[in-house]
Amino acid sequence: MRYVLPVYWQMYAQMVVEAPSLEEAIREAHEMPNPEGDYVEGSFEIDLDVLEEHMPKEEVDRYRERLKRKEKEDAREGGG
Numbered sequence: 001m002r003y004v005l006p007v008y009w010q011m012y013a014q015m016v017v018e019a020p021s022l023e024e025a026i027r028e029a030h031e032m033p034n035p036e037g038d039y040v041e042g043s044f045e046i047d048l049d050v051l052e053e054h055m056p057k058e059e060v061d062r063y064r065e066r067l068k069r070k071e072k073e074d075a076r077e078g079g080g
Contacts, residue, residue, distance in 0.1 A: 006050040013037030 013035040019025035052060045 004054075006047040006054075008045055008047060010040035010043035011037035012040050 011034075015029050015032060015035050017025040017028050017032070019028055048060055048064060
């Protein structure tokens with residue numbers, strides 16, 4: 001079976017912006033193209049809320065429950 005999964009992740013980069021104030025620099029940065037950057041380790045996520053819009057809710061809920069159980073097991077093994 002083939003699945004199309006909605007995913008997101010974070011990148012880190014720096015931008016050089018010429019502006020008369022910090023506020024204006026931030027405003028201009030939002031209008032500039034995204035810079036090349038580095039992947040932020042551990043930031044990759046499946047967007048389960050969006051997935052739920054395209055898949056049966058019950059199937060996504062079963063996955064969420066398995067994920068919660070695994071997180072609890074991992075926390076116990078890690079001493080947390």
